[in-house]
Structures are given as structure tokens and as C-alpha cells.
Amino acid sequence: MSDPEYLALRNITIAYGKTVAVNDVSISVPQGELLALLGPSGCGKTTLMRAIAGLLPLTTGSIALNKRDITRVPANKREVGLVFQSYALFPHLSVFENVAFGLRLRKISGDQLQQRVDGAIAMVGLQGFERRLPKELSGGQQQRVALARSVVVRPSLLLLDEPLSNLDARLRLEMRSELHRLHRDLGVTMIYVTHDQTEALALADRIVVMRDGCVAQSGTPEDLYERPTSGFVARFMGFENILSVTPEGLAGEPGRLDAATSSVRDARALAWRPQNVVLGQGPFSGRVVGASYQGETTEYLIDSAAGMLKAQSPVVSQRFAPGDAINFDLPFDRAVKLAES
Amino acid sequence: MMRMLGFAALGLALIFLLGPFLIIAGAGFSSGDLLVFPPQGFSLRWYGAVFEIERFRESFVLSMQLAVGSTVLALLLGVPAAYAMARYQVPGGEWIRTIVTAPVIVPAIIAGLALLRYTVIPLGLPVMAALVLGHTALVAPYAVRVVTVSLTHLRPDVEEAAVLLGATRTGAFFKVVLPNIRNGMMAAFILGFITSFNQVPVSLFLTGPGVTTLPIDMLAAMEFVYDPSIAALSTLLALMSVSIVLIAERVLGLSRYV
Numbered sequence: 001m002s003d004p005e006y007l008a009l010r011n012i013t014i015a016y017g018k019t020v021a022v023n024d025v026s027i028s029v030p031q032g033e034l035l036a037l038l039g040p041s042g043c044g045k046t047t048l049m050r051a052i053a054g055l056l057p058l059t060t061g062s063i064a065l066n067k068r069d070i071t072r073v074p075a076n077k078r079e080v081g082l083v084f085q086s087y088a089l090f091p092h093l094s095v096f097e098n099v100a101f102g103l104r105l106r107k108i109s110g111d112q113l114q115q116r117v118d119g120a121i122a123m124v125g126l127q128g129f130e131r132r133l134p135k136e137l138s139g140g141q142q143q144r145v146a147l148a149r150s151v152v153v154r155p156s157l158l159l160l161d162e163p164l165s166n167l168d169a170r171l172r173l174e175m176r177s178e179l180h181r182l183h184r185d186l187g188v189t190m191i192y193v194t195h196d197q198t199e200a201l202a203l204a205d206r207i208v209v210m211r212d213g214c215v216a217q218s219g220t221p222e223d224l225y226e227r228p229t230s231g232f233v234a235r236f237m238g239f240e241n242i243l244s245v246t247p248e249g250l251a252g253e254p255g256r257l258d259a260a261t262s263s264v265r266d267a268r269a270l271a272w273r274p275q276n277v278v279l280g281q282g283p284f285s286g287r288v289v290g291a292s293y294q295g296e297t298t299e300y301l302i303d304s305a306a307g308m309l310k311a312q313s314p315v316v317s318q319r320f321a322p323g324d325a326i327n328f329d330l331p332f333d334r335a336v337k338l339a340e341s
Numbered sequence: 342m343m344r345m346l347g348f349a350a351l352g353l354a355l356i357f358l359l360g361p362f363l364i365i366a367g368a369g370f371s372s373g374d375l376l377v378f379p380p381q382g383f384s385l386r387w388y389g390a391v392f393e394i395e396r397f398r399e400s401f402v403l404s405m406q407l408a409v410g411s412t413v414l415a416l417l418l419g420v421p422a423a424y425a426m427a428r429y430q431v432p433g434g435e436w437i438r439t440i441v442t443a444p445v446i447v448p449a450i451i452a453g454l455a456l457l458r459y460t461v462i463p464l465g466l467p468v469m470a471a472l473v474l475g476h477t478a479l480v481a482p483y484a485v486r487v488v489t490v491s492l493t494h495l496r497p498d499v500e501e502a503a504v505l506l507g508a509t510r511t512g513a514f515f516k517v518v519l520p521n522i523r524n525g526m527m528a529a530f531i532l533g534f535i536t537s538f539n540q541v542p543v544s545l546f547l548t549g550p551g552v553t554t555l556p557i558d559m560l561a562a563m564e565f566v567y568d569p570s571i572a573a574l575s576t577l578l579a580l581m582s583v584s585i586v587l588i589a590e591r592v593l594g595l596s597r598y599v
Contacts, residue, residue, distance in 0.1 A: 053501075053505060054505075055501055055504075055505075075501075075504050075505055076504045076505070076506075076507050076508055076509055077507075078505075080505065081505060081506075082501075082502070082505050084498045084501075084502060086496060086498055088496060088498040088499045088501065088502040089499070089502075090499060090502070090503070090517055090521075091495070091499070091521055092517075092520040092521050101503065101506050101516075102506035102507055105506060105507040105508055105512075106507060149502075149506070150505075150506075153506060153507070
């Protein structure tokens, strides 16, 4: 049915002089999937995306799209759409003409042009704005025009570069669900580049986390959120307390790994989310150095022999103040095992 | 106190800037035959007379053709140059930038002499070709600078967007870049036109028998005829430049580019 190697990136390396921006990356994307490329700035995700679009040459490696090797196909012949972070609308053209741009280049005119542009504009909910210029639109509206302009030519692959980063929080949520709907309705294969893990988790079928030009981990949102394999991915997914495992036990807390917990001994490190740190009881002790009220919960910063830890507990349970000595527990059944810290 | 001094300085500056113009304009309204200020009597006679003088009509037409021709040429050279420097890492780009803007810094009279001595005479160029060459070189830096300013307002990813929608790089330049730097090009054209039209030092070396620009012709005329027609003509030309700039400012926002 759907091709599991619809987009195949094979051993891609992109180097500028001595700087290697992307280092031997291989990713396969099945048809219709929404893949998120997630990572901090400078991890190579944008470079990789521009290379897929054909805006940057590969140093080594190959790209195949729908069984066709496009490594040397110029950007204007790849049928790959890109929604730019800055939207990159044509400032001198109306909304209608922005959307019609790609169709006119494909020699589509008359009723067919009108229908397809109208369809794309309706799809992003901008009916009535056809005659406006980009500068007369809000950021969210410009974003929609950029989307309509990219999908109206029915690209084989749609790339989105941090598409929500220039919007305010409320609009971001709205556009997020809009993107979800668009992906479902169009069935187009998408690659979504972002540094925001909540966006990636909410939207993507699969996430590839990048670090220093390499793939750090890939998997479904559940895989990454619940089973990160490295400290880097764990921190990205909200495991803010990472303790390395040494032959003597947990770092800073020797002897805390007893026979009952031998299952975690083979890990290099253990990680806990703040909400999984149990406060008020347990074998660990430390001192509260910070408490910040966050409505439902209070977040505590605890200074302990194992280092600075972050804990979160419901406001209704007992409260602690900075300076309080505190006992706490790091339950091993809530920890994730990391192969590297 | 400081405020008073400020106003006084401003007043002085205005007198020095506008004074000569007012004196010339006034002298042109004279009804007498001599160029003097204050004018003797008042008439529009000399403002009418300038249109009747054959040699001024001829050199006016030539100046117009020269200004339009050399400005168009300067844009044809300057737009690609500005584009290349704005978009690509041109090897030695800083050097090229300096060289391209050098004619703004080098005194025009030296440029004119050099052009005559080392290009026009050795190549035996006809007078009109020499004038076009000189004026193009003079105007090109303005074209490069003004177009560069308007290019910096157009993000490069707008062109990439056009390419990803199927346009070639050349297609993207004509469909996306050119329409968006149109105002800058118009501004460059107006500045270039006025620079060329009012140009004296370079033209001084390059004009020849029977082929003279209007400002040079006026300079020559003053040595023989000393009637108020020169004053009237100067006033009309100044008004022409000022109105072109004012209209351009209204329509294009000229001052954004210079």
C-alpha cells in the first residue's frame, strides 16, 4: 500500500569547509507520514531540510523521492513544497496571486486556475482576503497564505520550517490543529522542522531528534516521550533529573542501588521527570532551595548529594519552603534507563 | 539662549542656500538687457525668450538624451552588480564595492580628465559616445547604491519560495525581484537623470564641436552674452529638478533610498 521508503535519505553529509552540519544521516519516511525533525538550533535540522528541498547541495549521500533519485534534480523540478519560517510571501502580489504563482508557472489558467486557487484559499479559511497584499495581513493569515501557496501545486513532499515560531501562543495552538487537519485531509507527506518538543509530540506520527548533525533518536512520540535512550533526548522530553549510574551505585548516593533494583544496574544513567520525584518521604535527603507556584502544582528545586533536582508536586499536598530540609524518593519503577548520560 | 543661536544658524544656512537662487530667479524677471540684481523693472520677457534661443533648444535635447541614455545604461550595469553583491559571496566583493562607488568620491573633474586622456583620445571615440561613457560611469554608483538599499528589503527566501514553486533562478529574478525593486530603480533613475543633466566637470572635458550639453552651453554663453536669459534658464532648470525630486519623494519616498 503506502511505500515505506517514499522519501529515502541515505548517508547524507553536508559540510561547509571544515564544519560538518549534517553527518551521515539516513532517514526513511513512509508515504503520508508527518515526520518531525526536532532539535536545538544548530543541530543541522534546517540544513537537512534545505538540502531535501534542493536549496543546498549534498556533500555525500543521496535522496530518493517516490522511487526517483532526486539528488541532482534542481529545486524547481523537485515538486517539494516549503513553508518558510518567515512565510516568504511575494510582497508585490495579492493573496490570490501568491497562491496562483506556482499554478501559473505550470501553465494552468482560466477556470481551472480559479477553482484550484479558490479551493486552496478556502482550505485555509481566507475567503474574502484574495485581494489583500501580504503586508495587510496578520502573521497568522500570512502563515495560511504560505500554506495554501505550497499545497495548491500538490507537492510530492511538504516541508515546514518552524512554521509556528513567529505566532503568539494562542494562535500557535490554533494553527497546530489546523496543520493536523490539513495533513489528514490532504494525505501529503510532511516534514516538520521544529525545536519545540510539545509541537513535535502533538503533531508528528514520528519524530527524529537531531543533535550535532546526527540522529540522536527516532521513534513515535510515545517512544521518545516514555523511552528516551540518551540524556540529551531525555532532557528534551522533560526528564530533568538525570543521575548517572556507577559501579558503586547512583552518582552522589552510593549504596542506593540495592539488590531489589538490579534491573537498572546495566543502565549508564537514570532519569526522572519532576512530577515523579516523591517528596516528604524516602531514603534521599536534601534541602529546598527554590519553590515556584504554578497553579495546579508547585515546582521545587532541591539541593541534594546527587546534585540539583527538580520536583513537582500538587499544591494540595504538603508544602515546603526554601530552606526546609526534606526527604524524598526517586522511585526506580518510574525511572527511564539511559544508555548514555 | 541656545535656542536663539540655533535659529540664527538655521536662518544663516537658509540664506546661503536659497539666497543665490532667489537672486538669480529675481534677475531673470528684469525688463532690461543686462544681468543685474536688483532687476531693472519687471517682465516675463526673458523667461519667454529662453525658449526661442536655438542653441539652448539643441543642447537641451542633447542633455535630455544623454541623461536618459546614460542612466538607463547605468541601471543595466548597476542592477545586476547590486544583485550579485547582495546575494552572493562575490570574491573580492569589498574591493568591487569600493571601486564601484569610487566615482562618488573622486572629484569629477579628475575623472573627466582621465577619461579624456586615457580612453576617449586613444580610442578616438566620437563626442556623443564619450559623453555617454563618462555620464554612465558617473551615474552607475548611484544606481548600485540605491538598488542595493531596496534589495536589502527583499529577503532572499522570497526568491527561494519562487524557485520551489517551479521558477528558474532567472524566472524568480524577473517575476519576484524586479517588481519588488521597481521603486528603487525609479529612484535610481531620477537621481541619475538629475546628476547627469546638471553635470558640468566631466562634460567639460568630453563635449566637442557642435555637441554640447545644456550646462556647458550655458557656461559658454555667459562669456559672450550677458543678458538675463541665462538667469531665467537657470531658474527654470532648478525648478525642474526640484519638482522632479518633490514628485519622486511623494510617489516613491525617494529619501528612503539615499
